[in-house]
Amino acid sequence: MGKYILKRLGYIVVVFLIVSLLMYSLYNLIPSDPARQELEPQRRNMKPDEYEQAYQRLRQQLGLDDPLIVRYLRWIGLWKGLDGRFDGLLEGNFGYSNLYKQNVVDVIKAPMSNTIFINIFSTILSLGITIPLGIYCAVHKGKRFDQATQVVTMLGYSIPIYIIALVFMFLFCIVWRIFPVMGTKTAGATYTSSWDEFVDKLYHITLPVIVMTFGSLGGMTRYVRSAMIDALSMDYVRTARAKGVKEKVVIYSHAWRNALLPVITSILGWFLSIFSGSVIIENTFSLNGMGKLYWQGLNNLDFELVLAIQMFYSVVSLVGSLLIDISYGLVDPRVRVDK
Amino acid sequence: MANNQKKGFFLTRWFRRAFMGSDQEVRDIMQEEQVQTPFKTMAKNFFAKHTVRIGLGGFILVFLFVLIGPRYWVLDLSEQDSTLINLPPSSDFMSVPKEMQGNIVDLAAGKTYGIGLDKNGKLHTWGYTRITEKVNLANIPDEVQAANIVQLAAGEDHCVALDDNGQIYVWGNTRLQQGKFSSDMTKAMKNAAKGESDPSWDIIQIEASNQFSAALSSDGTLYLWGNTNMADIKLRSQYQGNIAKVALTANEYICLMKDGTVAYTGYKDKGSPFAAIPAGLEGKTVVDIAATSGSMAALTSDGEVFVWGSSTAGEKNVPAFSGKPVAIYGGRYHYDALMEDGSVVAWGNNKYHQVDVPGGLSGITKIYTGNFANYALDASGAVHTWGLKGFTLGTDNLGRDLLTRIVNGGRVTMTVGAISVVIATIIGVLLGGLAGYFGGKADLLIMRIAEIVGGLPFIPFAMILSAVIGTRLDPTQRMYLIMVVLGILSWVPTCRLVRAQILAQREMEYVTAAKAMGIKEWQIVFRHILPNVISLLLVSMTLDFATCMLTESTLSYLGFGIPLPTPTWGNLLTGANNSVVIQQYWWQWVFPAAIFGVCTICINMIGDGLRDAVDPKSQER
Numbered sequence: 036m037g038k039y040i041l042k043r044l045g046y047i048v049v050v051f052l053i054v055s056l057l058m059y060s061l062y063n064l065i066p067s068d069p070a071r072q073e074l075e076p077q078r079r080n081m082k083p084d085e086y087e088q089a090y091q092r093l094r095q096q097l098g099l100d101d102p103l104i105v106r107y108l109r110w111i112g113l114w115k116g117l118d119g120r121f122d123g124l125l126e127g128n129f130g131y132s133n134l135y136k137q138n139v140v141d142v143i144k145a146p147m148s149n150t151i152f153i154n155i156f157s158t159i160l161s162l163g164i165t166i167p168l169g170i171y172c173a174v175h176k177g178k179r180f181d182q183a184t185q186v187v188t189m190l191g192y193s194i195p196i197y198i199i200a201l202v203f204m205f206l207f208c209i210v211w212r213i214f215p216v217m218g219t220k221t222a223g224a225t226y227t228s229s230w231d232e233f234v235d236k237l238y239h240i241t242l243p244v245i246v247m248t249f250g251s252l253g254g255m256t257r258y259v260r261s262a263m264i265d266a267l268s269m270d271y272v273r274t275a276r277a278k279g280v281k282e283k284v285v286i287y288s289h290a291w292r293n294a295l296l297p298v299i300t301s302i303l304g305w306f307l308s309i310f311s312g313s314v315i316i317e318n319t320f321s322l323n324g325m326g327k328l329y330w331q332g333l334n335n336l337d338f339e340l341v342l343a344i345q346m347f348y349s350v351v352s353l354v355g356s357l358l359i360d361i362s363y364g365l366v367d368p369r370v371r372v373d374k
Numbered sequence: 375m376a377n378n379q380k381k382g383f384f385l386t387r388w389f390r391r392a393f394m395g396s397d398q399e400v401r402d403i404m405q406e407e408q409v410q411t412p413f414k415t416m417a418k419n420f421f422a423k424h425t426v427r428i429g430l431g432g433f434i435l436v437f438l439f440v441l442i443g444p445r446y447w448v449l450d451l452s453e454q455d456s457t458l459i460n461l462p463p464s465s466d467f468m469s470v471p472k473e474m475q476g477n478i479v480d481l482a483a484g485k486t487y488g489i490g491l492d493k494n495g496k497l498h499t500w501g502y503t504r505i506t507e508k509v510n511l512a513n514i515p516d517e518v519q520a521a522n523i524v525q526l527a528a529g530e531d532h533c534v535a536l537d538d539n540g541q542i543y544v545w546g547n548t549r550l551q552q553g554k555f556s557s558d559m560t561k562a563m564k565n566a567a568k569g570e571s572d573p574s575w576d577i578i579q580i581e582a583s584n585q586f587s588a589a590l591s592s593d594g595t596l597y598l599w600g601n602t603n604m605a606d607i608k609l610r611s612q613y614q615g616n617i618a619k620v621a622l623t624a625n626e627y628i629c630l631m632k633d634g635t636v637a638y639t640g641y642k643d644k645g646s647p648f649a650a651i652p653a654g655l656e657g658k659t660v661v662d663i664a665a666t667s668g669s670m671a672a673l674t675s676d677g678e679v680f681v682w683g684s685s686t687a688g689e690k691n692v693p694a695f696s697g698k699p700v701a702i703y704g705g706r707y708h709y710d711a712l713m714e715d716g717s718v719v720a721w722g723n724n725k726y727h728q729v730d731v732p733g734g735l736s737g738i739t740k741i742y743t744g745n746f747a748n749y750a751l752d753a754s755g756a757v758h759t760w761g762l763k764g765f766t767l768g769t770d771n772l773g774r775d776l777l778t779r780i781v782n783g784g785r786v787t788m789t790v791g792a793i794s795v796v797i798a799t800i801i802g803v804l805l806g807g808l809a810g811y812f813g814g815k816a817d818l819l820i821m822r823i824a825e826i827v828g829g830l831p832f833i834p835f836a837m838i839l840s841a842v843i844g845t846r847l848d849p850t851q852r853m854y855l856i857m858v859v860l861g862i863l864s865w866v867p868t869c870r871l872v873r874a875q876i877l878a879q880r881e882m883e884y885v886t887a888a889k890a891m892g893i894k895e896w897q898i899v900f901r902h903i904l905p906n907v908i909s910l911l912l913v914s915m916t917l918d919f920a921t922c923m924l925t926e927s928t929l930s931y932l933g934f935g936i937p938l939p940t941p942t943w944g945n946l947l948t949g950a951n952n953s954v955v956i957q958q959y960w961w962q963w964v965f966p967a968a969i970f971g972v973c974t975i976c977i978n979m980i981g982d983g984l985r986d987a988v989d990p991k992s993q994e995r
Contacts, residue, residue: 054826197931
């Protein structure tokens, strides 16, 4: 198992480097010239050839004339910077946000905690709902409840999440007036204790979490259901029943453990889509999260910020896939033995 | 005879055999043995399901709607109109109440509404009268209801009425001084209320336009009031007392003088296109004037019409009249001319059919026109209407017809979805085929690439691609970019599917046979194995089509897909996420969301049915 995890870790590092190189080259496609930008205010006070000299000097200082791969390695922190230090992504320097006039690290702190909070919340909620629901539907296949669930889940994965968000907003915020339409905190609120702050935050993110959960119900429930039906039609289930094993044991011990394998695979795809989905949800509900920040950064061409967030998404997806791999290894002994 | 028939029958049979395959007799044996081609079994299974039939029907309906619709609802990307913003679904802009038919005293056509006075002195309003959440023109004030009204005028967001006692009433939106009379007028009205007769307050004409109004007395005195910031509503003193008629554009006005000349009497007469009265009018007697929102027209006594101002919609293309016009009327972008013989000729912009005068109109005595509506009154008092009836699905925040945008947006979304699926399938089949058949290093490499691409968070990555590359592209190129981006990011599942299928098929006997016959390897993959995989591919393509449409619309919703003003089902919903739109302008998000939801649900139903039909094992599920 340890060897297996180590192997996966190595693989993930390689993939991370490839993805970050890809992103960095993409970022370099944008026509921009930081040296000229920096010199622009002083341009009037300089003679043309003086300006040209200063410009060339600055270009060299900033290392703009170095080959792409060197600049990439410098950015990621594997190559000595111009001041002779390693100062890149891996050392914790994520760059400088032009939009917020702050270091990216400081900009993304609060949104990151919000996003992770929301996503973990809705992950727990939707796994907690979909797995029992899928198992129940598989066991009671063809019954009325199953058919109704099929219809609802079909709606859930056919309708884009922002439309679901609009409908839920209409119902919960306008017709019933239970939740606020947008934001992460009550405007102008001052909290007497951190508990109040937490409660207020919880109140504001309840609806987004509900929407995200609803949106991811469809696909997962169907997946669990079909995996479970496959498992229940196996011979060992019939054997177990013939032996007189209790139905509960048959379902949860014999069938479910085998159905778990395909379900875990699908959780990876779903885990990624939930972060994609949070871009939409955060924009729709104006939540101060990574997705909203990403959207703002892209709209304002603040590419250092965007690049940092993109790296965050990549890391999330890689860590997600690592977790899936490990749990796969835990569940399926064959994986451990083979690799 | 009988012989002939038999011969004919034989010939048909022969013909059928030659061109349509085997004979009925032969097929009977097949049926007896219950032999069916796999394709037939699939089709039978497919159509046997309820959900499939519903989905197929629904999808075909939406598809035809989107395919044929753009011919009837032609998209105009530059379209916008400030008078038509945020209108709900309606078709009653010109539906004059029944009790008014035949006994109309006065009528005024406003922005999207009408207001009328019948012989019993009762006021009626129709059409969309709501201006804001609080202000509704249909709420006629009690004092107006009680007064004995004789004349009406309808402006952009306010109504003006005159009673037989010389009092003028204004209601509607009055926050921009639409109801603020000058001191002269208040004084004159006070005197009139006391019963004193005043030659300079014998009002014969009232007019209302965009936030300002005008009243004209029989002695030639003109009164103007309203929002002075918007409109040039001052009057040069040398003209006062000589005015015979007034016509209002959106922000200016023009006067017909008592001596039969036309004059721009306002202060903004330097260099304004409205003040440049055509030279051809000199020496001619003008009998009538009219104005659209941006142009002015004068009718001379010999039946000639002159149009000047900033005409943008063909108001200046005056047609050649067969008869002699006696009066002219102006809408927002069009003119109506009433002929001597009681017929009507109209010209100008025809977007909302405001120039399509109904055939067989005769004996018309009076026309009321405003914005896009026309009401013609004939001698018997019956009203004939033409022009803008309303919008079936309402309008958006720029005054664009939502139905047109939904139809055309559907076309864009479906095209983008279909083409990106084709791109994704081509890449997926090629790479999956290579990986599956050749295995080894090729397989390892391709599957690692697939893992990386599949592992990228989809929406953020598509957003950054669109933002980085898209900035240098025009909207059409950007549409192609979106197709390619979607295709490049979504080939992974297809690739995995093809690879897995080919791995399974590779071991089958027919592949061994093909190999033994010395057929080239790529031919084995793509001509022998692939047809066996095609049915599963079809399923994944159907389901991917829905997914690609969803992704495109999501990107457009976030502003990184197809840019506005090109409509797609996604960007129609951009900006719908605030409580004002959700609650008050519900039609702006309900209709696009509904048709899009129906479409994707139908496609997914078809895809599910197809999968069940193709893979009999899954039917047990």
